[in-house]
Amino acid sequence: MYIVRQGMIQPQPAVPSMTSTLVSPTPDMPHARRQGISRDDLLAATLKLIGPNRSLSTVSLREVAREAGIAPNSFYRQFRDMDELSIALIDLAGSSLRTIIGQARERATSTERSVIRVSVETFMEQLRADDKLLHVLLREGAVGSDGFKHAVERELTYFEDELRIDLIRLAAADGATLYEPALVAKAITRLVFAMGAIAIDQPPERDPALIEDISTMLRMIITGSHALERVAN
Amino acid sequence: MYIVRQGMIQPQPAVPSMTSTLVSPTPDMPHARRQGISRDDLLAATLKLIGPNRSLSTVSLREVAREAGIAPNSFYRQFRDMDELSIALIDLAGSSLRTIIGQARERATSTERSVIRVSVETFMEQLRADDKLLHVLLREGAVGSDGFKHAVERELTYFEDELRIDLIRLAAADGATLYEPALVAKAITRLVFAMGAIAIDQPPERDPALIEDISTMLRMIITGSHALERVAN
DNA sequence: GCGGACAATATACATGTGTATACACGATCG
DNA sequence: CGATCGTGTATACACATGTATATTGTCCGC
Numbered sequence: 284m285y286i287v288r289q290g291m292i293q294p295q296p297a298v299p300s301m302t303s304t305l306v307s308p309t310p311d312m313p314h315a316r317r318q319g320i321s322r323d324d325l326l327a328a329t330l331k332l333i334g335p336n337r338s339l340s341t342v343s344l345r346e347v348a349r350e351a352g353i354a355p356n357s358f359y360r361q362f363r364d365m366d367e368l369s370i371a372l373i374d375l376a377g378s379s380l381r382t383i384i385g386q387a388r389e390r391a392t393s394t395e396r397s398v399i400r401v402s403v404e405t406f407m408e409q410l411r412a413d414d415k416l417l418h419v420l421l422r423e424g425a426v427g428s429d430g431f432k433h434a435v436e437r438e439l440t441y442f443e444d445e446l447r448i449d450l451i452r453l454a455a456a457d458g459a460t461l462y463e464p465a466l467v468a469k470a471i472t473r474l475v476f477a478m479g480a481i482a483i484d485q486p487p488e489r490d491p492a493l494i495e496d497i498s499t500m501l502r503m504i505i506t507g508s509h510a511l512e513r514v515a516n
Numbered sequence: 517m518y519i520v521r522q523g524m525i526q527p528q529p530a531v532p533s534m535t536s537t538l539v540s541p542t543p544d545m546p547h548a549r550r551q552g553i554s555r556d557d558l559l560a561a562t563l564k565l566i567g568p569n570r571s572l573s574t575v576s577l578r579e580v581a582r583e584a585g586i587a588p589n590s591f592y593r594q595f596r597d598m599d600e601l602s603i604a605l606i607d608l609a610g611s612s613l614r615t616i617i618g619q620a621r622e623r624a625t626s627t628e629r630s631v632i633r634v635s636v637e638t639f640m641e642q643l644r645a646d647d648k649l650l651h652v653l654l655r656e657g658a659v660g661s662d663g664f665k666h667a668v669e670r671e672l673t674y675f676e677d678e679l680r681i682d683l684i685r686l687a688a689a690d691g692a693t694l695y696e697p698a699l700v701a702k703a704i705t706r707l708v709f710a711m712g713a714i715a716i717d718q719p720p721e722r723d724p725a726l727i728e729d730i731s732t733m734l735r736m737i738i739t740g741s742h743a744l745e746r747v748a749n
Numbered sequence: 750g751c752g753g754a755c756a757a758t759a760t761a762c763a764t765g766t767g768t769a770t771a772c773a774c775g776a777t778c779g
Numbered sequence: 780c781g782a783t784c785g786t787g788t789a790t791a792c793a794c795a796t797g798t799a800t801a802t803t804g805t806c807c808g809c
Binding site for chain 2: 335336337338340341421422423424425426427428429432436462463466467469470473474476477478480481484496499500502503504505506507508509510511
């Protein structure tokens with residue numbers, strides 16, 4: 284089957300898993316005759332198909348069905364079309380990433396600097412994880428249907444919000460104030476995702492150097508924000 | 517036909533145009549029997565096809581031929597396949613953008629701050645231009661064949677290099693020094709392109725606000741770089 | 750045990766694709 | 780003028796796709 288750490292896509296526990304919210308939103312089926320294939324199976328199959336050169340919009344319904352080992356028409360029992368599946372995948376990837384980064388932040392809530400570091404490292408770690416979930420968010424941001432793009436945008440905005448709150452908290456702990464924290468959060472988020480898109484196509488050996496670079500960039504942004512705040516007052 | 521300002525795709529001056537380098541790289545044809553369709557025509561047709569929801573990798577050879585008004589097979593006279601055409605398009609978009617931004621920089625080489633402003637404004641202007649050339653660079657960065665992605669990466673790197681040189685020059689004119697100018701240039705470039713990708717899907721009314729936001733972000737980065745340089749010494 | 754319901758399949762069809770082959774035109778040059 | 784060659788086209792084929800329709804198989808409640 285398909286096992287992802289963090290219990291995002293379980294081996295197959297009859298009833299899907301947590302993370303859900305959208306995965307099988309109606310678990311109130313009487314008995315479920317014989318649920319051969321599940322939404323999660325299709326999501327997993329899709330993840331296997333998208334590689335460095337394949338984006339979601341180029342994956343066909345039949346391919347997914349083939350990969351999942353079902354007849355093409357069985358696909359319709361789970362999703363109306365590839366677009367619906369894609370959106371589900373994006374939401375899954377977003378919530379998963381936020382969970383993981385959130386845990387990383389809690390783990391290292393000491394100085395502003397080390398939090399940045401740990402978050403960036405965790406991000407890159409996810410990038411290399413074999414579930415490819417992050418890949419979805421990284422490269423599907425610009426293409427696809429409207430619903431598609433809105434889904435990506437929504438996830439990134441969630442991410443921004445959580446980051447903004449964290450940044451404010453951290454700055455306060457250091458007795459400082461940030462200039463335009465919302466913009467800082469947005470800049471950091473977009474920059475990290477853009478750099479992640481670069482990293483994904485590079486050999487993993489360069490990851491440490493990239494982590495270094497990204498961390499420096501983020502320090503520039505945050506330091507600059509502090510400086511501008513001082514100027515503004 | 518298809519006219520783009522800056523003479524990127526000329527109305528049809530027998531021999532293509534400048535910008536070339538890659539457009540018709542062998543102009544040493546004896547007389548050119550009867551050149552009904554040109555590479556530029558196909559590029560223009562492709563630009564018409566890619567919209568907010570279409571990426572280059574989802575445009576088919578036949579579609580381009582149809583849009584250009586030629587038989588599918590005639591396509592092969594100009595490009596081996598869509599991949600080759602896509603790369604040509606990317607190179608065209610990149611060199612065009614660099615020219616335009618370069619001119620904008622020269623036009624306003626006063627203070628560091630105004631240069632940023634003018635560059636960002638020019639960038640957004642291009643975003644709304646009707647030739648959609650910038651769109652190619654914005655949304656094709658993450659998907660497609662290897663040659664494809666390398667082409668995008670190459671153009672962005674060119675962009676970074678020119679920006680870095682400019683940043684150093686500007687800082688020197690202000691009697692300051694930048695911390696890690698290469699990283700600053702990279703951060704700015706990637707951030708601007710990422711924000712551009714957001715802008716493209718928003719109504720143009722929000723452009724002014726976005727320009728404001730982006731400018732602030734860039735000021736944070738540059739201010740931060742100055743600050744870090746001071747700390748480092 | 751059995752009828753019915755429902756998941757999953759098999760078959761089929763219209764459409765779009767990339768490309769191979771063969772052909773038609775028109776300019777060029779001997 | 781006529782041969783030739785470059786350019787564009789028409790036709791064709793094999794294949795993949797999304798989806799409609801009909802069919803099978805299996806489990807449930809009776």
